Amino acid sequence: MLRIPLTILALFLALATAYAQDIQLGASIQLTGPEANIGRYYRDGYELAVDRINAQGGVKVGGQAHKLALKILDNQSDVNLCVRQYVQLVTQDKINLLLGSYASNYVLASSSVAEKYEVPMLQGGGASDQIFSRGYKYIFGLLPVASQYFGSTVDMMTRLNPAPKTVALLYADDAFDTAVAAGTRKDIAAAGLTAAIDERYSNNASDFSTLLARIKSARPDAVLVAGHETEVLNFIRQSKSLDVNAKLSAFTVGVQSADFRKSLGGDADYGYGMTPWLPLASAKDAAFGDAGKFAADYKARFGYEADYHGAAAAAVVQAFAKALEKAGSTDPKAVRNAIAKLDFESQYGRIRFSDTGQISLPQTVVQVQKGELVAVFGSNGFLVKPQYPTPEWKQR
Amino acid sequence: MMRAAIWAVVLAAAAAVPWLATPTVIQFGINALFLAALAQAWNIIGGYTGYPSFGNSVFYGLGSYGTAVAMVQFDWPFPVGLALGALIAVAFAVLLGLPVLRLRGHYFAIATLGLALVMTAIVSNLPIAGSNIGLVLPLHRGDALFYELALGLLAAATFTVAWIGKSRFGYALIAIREDEDAAGSIGVNTTLYKVAAFALAGFFSALVGGIHAYWITFIDPESSFDITINVKMIIMAVFGGPGSVLGPIVGALLLSGISEVLASEISTLAALFFGIVIVVAVVLMPRGLAHVARWFPAVGWRYFGANIRANKL
Amino acid sequence: MALFGQVLVNGILLGGLYALMALGLALVWGVLNIVNLAHGAFIMLGAYVAFYLFTLLHLDPILALPVAMAVLFALGYGVQRGILGLIIRGPMFNTLLITFGLDVVFTYLAQIAFSADFRTLNPGYAGANVLVAGVTLPLVNILAGGIAVALTVAVWLMLGYSRLGRAIRAASQNLTAARLYGVEPRSVYALTFGLGAGLAGAAGDLYGLVSQINPYIGATLTAKCFVISIIGGLDSALGVIAGGGILGIVEALTTLYIGPTYRDVVSFGLLVVVLIVRPSGLLGRTT
Numbered sequence: 001m002l003r004i005p006l007t008i009l010a011l012f013l014a015l016a017t018a019y020a021q022d023i024q025l026g027a028s029i030q031l032t033g034p035e036a037n038i039g040r041y042y043r044d045g046y047e048l049a050v051d052r053i054n055a056q057g058g059v060k061v062g063g064q065a066h067k068l069a070l071k072i073l074d075n076q077s078d079v080n081l082c083v084r085q086y087v088q089l090v091t092q093d094k095i096n097l098l099l100g101s102y103a104s105n106y107v108l109a110s111s112s113v114a115e116k117y118e119v120p121m122l123q124g125g126g127a128s129d130q131i132f133s134r135g136y137k138y139i140f141g142l143l144p145v146a147s148q149y150f151g152s153t154v155d156m157m158t159r160l161n162p163a164p165k166t167v168a169l170l171y172a173d174d175a176f177d178t179a180v181a182a183g184t185r186k187d188i189a190a191a192g193l194t195a196a197i198d199e200r201y202s203n204n205a206s207d208f209s210t211l212l213a214r215i216k217s218a219r220p221d222a223v224l225v226a227g228h229e230t231e232v233l234n235f236i237r238q239s240k241s242l243d244v245n246a247k248l249s250a251f252t253v254g255v256q257s258a259d260f261r262k263s264l265g266g267d268a269d270y271g272y273g274m275t276p277w278l279p280l281a282s283a284k285d286a287a288f289g290d291a292g293k294f295a296a297d298y299k300a301r302f303g304y305e306a307d308y309h310g311a312a313a314a315a316v317v318q319a320f321a322k323a324l325e326k327a328g329s330t331d332p333k334a335v336r337n338a339i340a341k342l343d344f345e346s347q348y349g350r351i352r353f354s355d356t357g358q359i360s361l362p363q364t365v366v367q368v369q370k371g372e373l374v375a376v377f378g379s380n381g382f383l384v385k386p387q388y389p390t391p392e393w394k395q396r
Numbered sequence: 397m398m399r400a401a402i403w404a405v406v407l408a409a410a411a412a413v414p415w416l417a418t419p420t421v422i423q424f425g426i427n428a429l430f431l432a433a434l435a436q437a438w439n440i441i442g443g444y445t446g447y448p449s450f451g452n453s454v455f456y457g458l459g460s461y462g463t464a465v466a467m468v469q470f471d472w473p474f475p476v477g478l479a480l481g482a483l484i485a486v487a488f489a490v491l492l493g494l495p496v497l498r499l500r501g502h503y504f505a506i507a508t509l510g511l512a513l514v515m516t517a518i519v520s521n522l523p524i525a526g527s528n529i530g531l532v533l534p535l536h537r538g539d540a541l542f543y544e545l546a547l548g549l550l551a552a553a554t555f556t557v558a559w560i561g562k563s564r565f566g567y568a569l570i571a572i573r574e575d576e577d578a579a580g581s582i583g584v585n586t587t588l589y590k591v592a593a594f595a596l597a598g599f600f601s602a603l604v605g606g607i608h609a610y611w612i613t614f615i616d617p618e619s620s621f622d623i624t625i626n627v628k629m630i631i632m633a634v635f636g637g638p639g640s641v642l643g644p645i646v647g648a649l650l651l652s653g654i655s656e657v658l659a660s661e662i663s664t665l666a667a668l669f670f671g672i673v674i675v676v677a678v679v680l681m682p683r684g685l686a687h688v689a690r691w692f693p694a695v696g697w698r699y700f701g702a703n704i705r706a707n708k709l
Numbered sequence: 710m711a712l713f714g715q716v717l718v719n720g721i722l723l724g725g726l727y728a729l730m731a732l733g734l735a736l737v738w739g740v741l742n743i744v745n746l747a748h749g750a751f752i753m754l755g756a757y758v759a760f761y762l763f764t765l766l767h768l769d770p771i772l773a774l775p776v777a778m779a780v781l782f783a784l785g786y787g788v789q790r791g792i793l794g795l796i797i798r799g800p801m802f803n804t805l806l807i808t809f810g811l812d813v814v815f816t817y818l819a820q821i822a823f824s825a826d827f828r829t830l831n832p833g834y835a836g837a838n839v840l841v842a843g844v845t846l847p848l849v850n851i852l853a854g855g856i857a858v859a860l861t862v863a864v865w866l867m868l869g870y871s872r873l874g875r876a877i878r879a880a881s882q883n884l885t886a887a888r889l890y891g892v893e894p895r896s897v898y899a900l901t902f903g904l905g906a907g908l909a910g911a912a913g914d915l916y917g918l919v920s921q922i923n924p925y926i927g928a929t930l931t932a933k934c935f936v937i938s939i940i941g942g943l944d945s946a947l948g949v950i951a952g953g954g955i956l957g958i959v960e961a962l963t964t965l966y967i968g969p970t971y972r973d974v975v976s977f978g979l980l981v982v983v984l985i986v987r988p989s990g991l992l993g994r995t996t
Contacts, residue, residue, distance in 0.1 A: 032667065032817070034925045036825035076667050079619050083612055084423060091419035108532060109614035116537055134532065173520060173528035173970055201969035202520070203528060203618075204929070206920045209719040210964035216845075217712040230827050233921050237829070240836035241847035242719075263829045263921075267836065393836065448802035495985040501801050502744050503988050506935055510980040513932055517973035528970070627809055634806065668821070671813030675792065678807040682799045707799035709895055 022069040023059060023330060025050065025320065026095030028085035028110065030102055033077025034204075037229070037259075038309055039102050042125060043072055044302045045313025046099055052287050052297075059321045062328045068317070071095065075106070082106050086113040086121075096330050097122070097320050102309070104128035104146075104176040111139040120336040122319055124312025128175040132356040138332075140339055140357040142312045142319070142348065144276050146176050147183025150224055152363045153250050153274060154187040156377040157222060160388055164221030164248055168197035170211060170235075171226040180226040180252060196220040203228070208235045212244045222248040229254045233264065240267055240393050247389035248272060255368050258305040262371075269370060270390040274363040277308040277348055278375055285347035287318060294347040308348075315348035322351075410547055414540035422539050426611065428652035429546035430604050434625070435632040435644035436553040437600035442630065443638030444560060445593045446573030447497065450626050451508030452601045454492075454515050455485040457620035459602025460609035461519060464531040467610070469524055474536075478606040485602030486595050493594040497587070500576075509623065516621040530616030533609060542611045549607065550645070553600045558641045569593055570639075635677050637686025646685055682707065715844050716961045722846070724957025725854025726919065728950045730912040730930060731937035732861055733905035739943030740881040740901055742801075743793065746808040748934055749927030750815035751906045755781050755913025756922040757819065760828050770830050770914055771852065777914040778907040785906025789899040797898075812927060819924035830917035853915040858950060860911060864904070865946035877901050936980040942989055 027046060030039030050070045053059065058067040071093055075082035082101055089095040090113065098114055100107055100123020107126030114121035115136045127143035157164050167188055171181035178200070188195055196218045199211060212235075215223060223246040225235055232254035239249075250272035254260045261268045279295035288294040294314065298306035319342060324330065327338035343352040349361050365377035367386050376386040414422050434456065441449050462481025466472040472480075496507045520528040560566035568589045571579035580586050609615045628651075636647025654673070658666035680700045681688050692699050734748045758777040762768040768776075788811065796803050837848040868874040879887035880897045888894060916922070916930075933956070941952020956976060963975045 032820055032825065034825070034923065036820070037827065037923070040825075074666075079614070079616070080612060083614075084427065087423050088420050091423070105530065105614075105616060108530075109612065112532075112535055112613040116535060128529075130529070130532065175529040178527075178529055199969060202517075202973065205969065206926075207723065207960075209723070210716050210961050211969060213712055213715040213719065214965070216715070230921050230923070233827065233829065237835065237921075238847075238919075241838050241849060243838055243840075243845050259826060263827070263831070265831060442802075448805065450805075496981075499984060499988060502738070502742070502805075503984055505802060505805055506744065506939070507981055507984040509932075510935070510977050510984065513977040514974060514981060517971070517977060521968075521970050521974065627806070630802070630806060634803075665817075668814060668817035671810045671817065674810030675807055675814065678803050678810065679792065679795050682796060682803050704795050707796045707803075709794045709797045709898060 022067045023061075023097070023324065024069050024071065024093070024095045025097050025099050025317065026071045026073075026086075026089035026093060027099035028073045028075045028082045028089065028101055030077045030082075030106075031072075031074035033075075035077045035103060039077075041307065041309035042099075042102050042313040044298070045124075045306070045310040046070060046072065046317055048298055048301060048310075049287065049314035049317035053317065053321050056287060059324050061324050061330060066324075066330075068321070075101065079106055079109050083109050083113060086110045087117075090117045090119050095119070096332070097335065099123070099313075099316055099320075100125050100141075102126075104131060104179075105174065107131055107139075107141075108175065111136060114138040118336075119332045120323075120339055122316045122339065124309070124316050126176070128179045130175055130179070132358045136357070138336055140319075140353050140359075142315055142351070142359050144361045144363060145183075145358060146179035147186075149180045149226070149252055149274060149363060150184040150250065151187055152365050152377060152379070153224070153272060154184065154191050154193070156365050156382075156386075157193070157248065158191050159382070160248075160386075162389075164193065166194050166196040166218075166220040166222070168199075168215050168218065168220040168223045168246070169195050169226075170197070170199055170201060170224070172203045172205075172228060172231060173200050174203050177226040177228075177252070184224060184226070193222075201227075201231075205231055206234050208238050209242060212239055212242045215239075215246070216242065216244045220246060222246055222250070224250050226252045229257065229260060233260065236264060236267055236271065243393055245390070245392045249390065250274070250365075256307045256366065256373065258307075261368060261373070266371070266396070268368045269396070270387055271368045272376075272386075273366050273368075273373075275308045275366055276361040276363055277311040278364060278366075279306070283347050283349060284345060285318075288314075288347050291347040311348045315346055315351060318346050318348075319351050407547075407551060411544060414543045419539065422543055424652070424656050426539065426543050426546050427656070428649050429543070429550050430608055431628060431632060431652055432645045432648035433546065433550040433553050433604050434601055434629045435636070435648045436550065436557055437597045437604070438626075438629040439557055439633050439638060439644045440560065440569075440600075441593050441597040443633055443640070443644075444557075444566060444569040444573065445590060447590065447594075448505045448630065449508045449594070449597070450505050450623065450630075451492075451496075451511045452597060452629055453512050453621050453623060453626035454508075455489060455598035455601035456605035456608075456625060457512075457515060457519070457617075458485040458488060458598075459605030460615050460620045461525055461531075461605075462602070463606035463609050464533055464615050465525055467533055468526075468531050474610055477610075478603060481606040482599055482602045485598045485605075489595040489598035490591055493591045494587070497590045497594060512621050512623055512626065516617045519621070520617040526616070528617060530614060533613045533615070535613055536610060539611075542607060545607050546604075549600065549603055554641060554645065556596065556600075561641060565589065565592070573639075631674055631677075634682075634684055637684030640684070640686045643684055643686040650685070679704065711843050713965075714842075716965050717958060718844050718846065719850075720958040720961030721954055722850040722854045722957070723919075723961070724954035725857040725950075726850070726912065726915055726953070727933065727937055727957055728861055728941075728953025729853075729857030729908065729915065731934040731941070731953060732864060732946060732949050733908035733912070734931075734934045735938040735941065735943050735949050736864070736908070736946070737902055737905040738938060740877055741898055742881075743797070743804050743902070744808070745902075745905070746805060746931060747812035747815060747927070748905075748909055749929070749931035750812045750819075751781055751785065751909035752913040752916060752930050753819065753922065753924060753927045754784070754815065755910030756830075756917040756926075757823055757828070757913075758910065759914035759917050760830055760922060763830055763832070769832055770918055771856070774856070774911050774914050777910040781910030781913075782903040782907035784903075785909075786899045786903035788906070789902035790895065793902065794895060794898065812931070816924050816927055823924060825923060825925075827921040827923040828917070829921050832918075835918060847919075849915075849918040853919060856915060857912070857953075860908065861946050861950050864908070868946065873900065933976070936976050939980055939983050939988075944989070 102125035124142035255273035283291035459481035463477035466477030637643025941948035
């Protein structure tokens with residue numbers, strides 16, 4: 001009498017447990033507003049990784065295969081909205097794990113949400129030291145420490161011939177670039193170089209003519225600029241039209257992006273930058289094969305070239321997947337502890353976090369040579385001979 | 397007596413929300429209450445006195461920074477920080493109000509806009525305020541505190557506006573709004589009343605800023621002195637009905653609701669929609685919802701056409 | 710000394726472009742009493758017109774000036790007749806609100822249409838410069854400054870001596886009397902607003918040569934234009950040139966002697982101080 005309903009109930013229960021819930025990943029990204037041109041790297045990197053992992057069978061948690069689901073909200077480049085959206089993701093949209101936003105000030109603000117609700121947030125968008133100095137347990141970062149950004153560049157400078165002796169250091173006044181400058185100042189002093197100019201400029205500045213006039217007057221051998229893409233673009237264009245020359249010019253952003261190089265044309269040549277990621281076949285990866293294949297897949301799907309922003313974003317998802325598998329559950333605390341113990345190789349490099357939650361990756365110095373990005377200096381010294389010194393504008 | 401009882405019930409119901417609703421609703425509520433309080437504050441100087449201030453965001457920002465600097469740099473408790481923020485804002489309102497309130501109309505609006513821009517630039521150069529990097533406040537778990545504070549602040553601001561409407565102070569402000577020169581010639585000390593209204597608006601704006609700063613745990617010059625906050629204040633007060641007691645609250649709740657729904661569903665178009673709403677509202681209902689509510693039942697759809705005919709070139 | 714000279718000249722050249730940017734705003738404000746918070750958006754749109762003409766049709770930005778001006782003129786004319794004209798006799802800050810709303814709409818439509826990526830106008834001569842007495846003068850800055858001054862003088866002449874100019878000035882002084890003389894207010898207002906927008910379009914075209922463009926540059930540019938208009942006074946086109954020059958020099962010297970991050974403190978501080986002390990502007994007539 002009871003056998004049929006019981007069988008049905010048992011079948012139903014069996015099906016219910018067999019039907020695995022999707023694991024919800026959520027992020028609030030700048031898809032519109034002034035930071036949207038970099039924000040899109042994060043949306044696209046997250047999507048690519050989620051789709052690839054799902055295509056390969058999803059994430060195995062405690063013997064069950066789960067698919068990843070992605071919800072992305074547009075914070076319109078508004079920090080306050082970003083924070084509110086993360087709260088919404090955690091409380092209303094029932095997101096299991098948080099993917100970070102772009103830019104240190106957004107990460108600084110939104111990481112408090114992760115800490116408040118005790119949901120882990122993994123991000124590849126904020127590098128400022130401040131993010132990791134508050135003793136928070138639920139925030140992890142895939143971008144190397146800001147203060148070390150120019151470390152390898154300064155190292156390279158000491159090995160060039162003739163070595164630069166004087167440096168001009170310019171930096172925007174936001175969290176990330178100020179942190180870069182603080183570290184670079186120490187590196188410059190340690191290397192025995194002199195900072196002829198050490199100047200902070202306003203975020204989003206469009207006119208560098210006075211600073212460039214000072215540089216021209218002081219004649220430093222090298223110029224280091226920590227800023228944003230639009231600022232670096234204006235800086236380079238205006239240094240050409242004001243005929244300001246230096247033997248070496250290095251930038252934290254801009255030269256790494258193909259769009260940037262294209263919009264400057266030949267003027268981007270000889271410029272140096274740094275990147276924690278390169279699309280090399282030697283960086284093997286379980287989901288994508290290697291970094292080169294990742295870059296090719298990225299370009300094929302989205303129509304523009306990936307840079308370290310997109311690679312970091314994909315790595316965020318990959319790290320979460322690995323942590324979920326290791327934790328064997330979707331419980332936020334368990335996943336958080338698993339993330340802290342991660343150590344694996346990926347297209348983005350070796351993923352392993354310090355006690356404060358930040359990754360440690362060496363920055364490779366790159367140079368734009370004839371429009372292409374070439375890796376010139378790594379942790380083991382010169383990879384390719386850099387085109388040094390930079391010829392004067394009038395002779396190019 | 398009945399009305400007071402009804403309001404008491406409404407207030408009690410609103411205060412009970414943190415224990416009844418989901419965290420997202422609470423968060424939306426906090427945000428909407430903040431904006432409503434700001435709109436009420438603007439109402440005092442813009443709606444009743446007729447001086448369209450684009451500088452309330454200065455006081456909001458000063459409140460945020462006063463609270464943040466006190467808590468972060470000196471380790472003082474939150475109430476002390478809040479009081480400091482309010483004090484600084486009122487001081488600035490008096491100091492800056494005296495020269496700036498001598499201007500009228502557009503010039504006053506642009507001058508206050510300029511004040512907001514100068515403040516942003518000055519604060520981004522002050523190391524004690526964290527320069528352009530901003531400050532990170534200590535984390536407080538539990539949104540109920542912020543919700544109740546915001547609700548209490550809105551109630552206080554609304555009571556103040558209601559009192560203004562019936563007091564001599566309020567009559568003086570309205571007289572200034574309607575015809576300042578005439579008011580002056582019959583012996584109203586226009587400077588005193590204007591500056592007092594400015595300071596009162598600044599006081600409430602600063603308190604909102606301070607509570608908001610503690611809630612969101614991170615402030616920087618760009619987001620604290622953001623002109624868009626001021627514009628939102630104005631839109632909500634004007635949309636609801638400037639110079640009325642409940643208009644700003646209605647305007648704020650309605651617009652916040654629409655904006656929040658958009659931001660969570662079709663977020664990319666939300667900002668665009670916000671702009672369109674402003675344009676349409678100013679063209680069709682420049683006197684606010686309160687006015688619509690009173691006249692639409694009598695006049696019908698012709699109300700909107702009449703508005704346009706009255707205001708067009 | 711060479712450094713000072715270079716910085717000063719940079720400031721003056723930039724000032725010419727600043728003046729052109731502010732001219733449209735000052736004209737509309739001074740004549741129609743409309744404060745257009747969307748002015749920066751017009752500049753941005755002018756820059757995009759020039760960008761697409763350059764990228765798709767290879768039309769040199771200088772030659773594209775008339776086109777950019779015409780397109781923005783049409784837009785401004787339409788906005789005035791279709792939207793602003795409907796609220797103009799209402800409370801004054803309604804124009805502030807509605808132009809703010811329009812600014813938001815234009816910015817986000819631009820983002821949807823053109824994407825958030827920044828663009829540059831890079832004709833072959835973009836990096837060229839001449840060396841005069843130890844001072845390097847970028848060619849595009851000279852061009853931008855020179856064209857800006859020429860356009861400003863043209864507008865000043867038009868306002869002072871042409872029939873349309875007289876109609877515009879009459880309408881601004883006394884609309885009723887002007888109507889008695891046959892001035893049709895709606896078209897005069899729309900023409901003036903359109904002219905203001907057209908000048909903004911030209912400024913945007915030239916701005917694209919010295920800086921990068923993206924949909925969000927409008928807000929900062931509007932703020933700068935306010936400073937220039939207030940300093941120079943709303944009564945005179947020539948005053949705007951002086952205002953632009955003063956701002957350019959002040960910004961350059963502040964950056965040199967005080968620090969780059971203090972530039973906005975000084976320029977907006979100047980705005981507030983001038984408004985308080987002499988609202989008609991440094992060069993305007995005190996009424």
